[in-house]
Amino acid sequence: MSQQVITPELCEWITEQSRVGHASENILAAMLGSGWDETIARQALARTLGQSATLTAPPDATPGLPEPDLSRFEPVIDAGDRQVKVVMALRQPRVIVFGDLLSEEECDGIVALAGRRLARSETVATGAEGSEVNAARTSDGMFFERGETELIQRVEARIATLLRWPLENGEGLQVLRYRPGAEYQPHYDYFDPGHVGTPGILKRGGQRVGTLVVYLNTPVAGGATIFPDIGLDVAPVKGNAVFFSYDRPHASTQTLHGGSPVIEGEKWVATKWLRQGVFT
Numbered sequence: 001m002s003q004q005v006i007t008p009e010l011c012e013w014i015t016e017q018s019r020v021g022h023a024s025e026n027i028l029a030a031m032l033g034s035g036w037d038e039t040i041a042r043q044a045l046a047r048t049l050g051q052s053a054t055l056t057a058p059p060d061a062t063p064g065l066p067e068p069d070l071s072r073f074e075p076v077i078d079a080g081d082r083q084v085k086v087v088m089a090l091r092q093p094r095v096i097v098f099g100d101l102l103s104e105e106e107c108d109g110i111v112a113l114a115g116r117r118l119a120r121s122e123t124v125a126t127g128a129e130g131s132e133v134n135a136a137r138t139s140d141g142m143f144f145e146r147g148e149t150e151l152i153q154r155v156e157a158r159i160a161t162l163l164r165w166p167l168e169n170g171e172g173l174q175v176l177r178y179r180p181g182a183e184y185q186p187h188y189d190y191f192d193p194g195h196v197g198t199p200g201i202l203k204r205g206g207q208r209v210g211t212l213v214v215y216l217n218t219p220v221a222g223g224a225t226i227f228p229d230i231g232l233d234v235a236p237v238k239g240n241a242v243f244f245s246y247d248r249p250h251a252s253t254q255t256l257h258g259g260s261p262v263i264e265g266e267k268w269v270a271t272k273w274l275r276q277g278v279f280t
């Protein structure tokens with residue numbers, strides 16, 4: 001059999017499939033279906049979409065992506081123990097703003113629990129395994145264990161029902177507090193396939209595929225969650241949340257986002273990151 005060649009035309013076709021929203025696994029399946037050798041197909045995907053596209057999902061990966069049921073686009077979604085409002089939904093990239101996901105009391109309860117445990121936020125270090133203080137992120141933060149208290153359990157179960165994604169695939173809730181001037185510069189939430197620490201991180205449930213940022217208070221001014229690639233600013237409003245998903249750890253997902261500087265007052269958020277498989 002003659003050696004298959006990765007032509008510029010093939011790369012263009014892959015780019016186009018990705019641009020119109022096909023997940024890399026589906027593009028791979030189409031290539032295999034039309035006779036491409038799997039190794040060559042994966043190489044072509046990696047070359048075109050980045051290393052990321054070739055990372056294999058963990059064996060326990062949940063198929064698809066977290067996604068609420070918007071099939072009838074009802075103004076409220078039944079999230080088990082609470083009716084959650086749908087404020088707006090963008091299809092590409094997938095970004096949904098929810099209203100009233102948490103009650104005022106639930107927000108205050110999480111802030112009170114977290115406030116005691118705040119330490120300067122750490123983010124994934126660049127170039128080495130472990131964490132380090134990151135200058136791009138001037139907030140303070142802490143992580144809850146999954147199911148740590150009755151309140152945390154209730155909120156996690158609600159999120160799992162709303163986004164139709166297993167509770168076990170969620171990381172522990174992270175709480176951030178931003179004071180005036182604090183921000184979280186634009187970043188992606190998936191783990192960069194190029195970092196040396198990433199393979200180790202991926203052992204605990206695979207890649208992140210979705211993010212839900214819940215606003216625990218309403219800052220006086222500033223602090224919007226921004227999506228620079230698509231020009232979207234989401235107002236932080238107590239009890240509301242912004243959700244976005246990404247099917248591959250690549251910039252083509254257009255999920256670049258950040259927390260713009262708080263101008264007045266404080267901003268508190270709780271972030272739930274969703275993994276492909278069970279987060280251990």
Ligand SMILES: O=C(O)CCC(=O)C(=O)O
Pocket residue numbers: 176184189211213223224225226257258259260269271
């Ligand atoms: O504070 C925000 O609005 C964004 C938070 C965020 O990007 C994150 O927690 O990953």
Ligand SMILES: [Fe+2]
Pocket residue numbers: 187188189211257
């Ligand atoms: Fe983020």
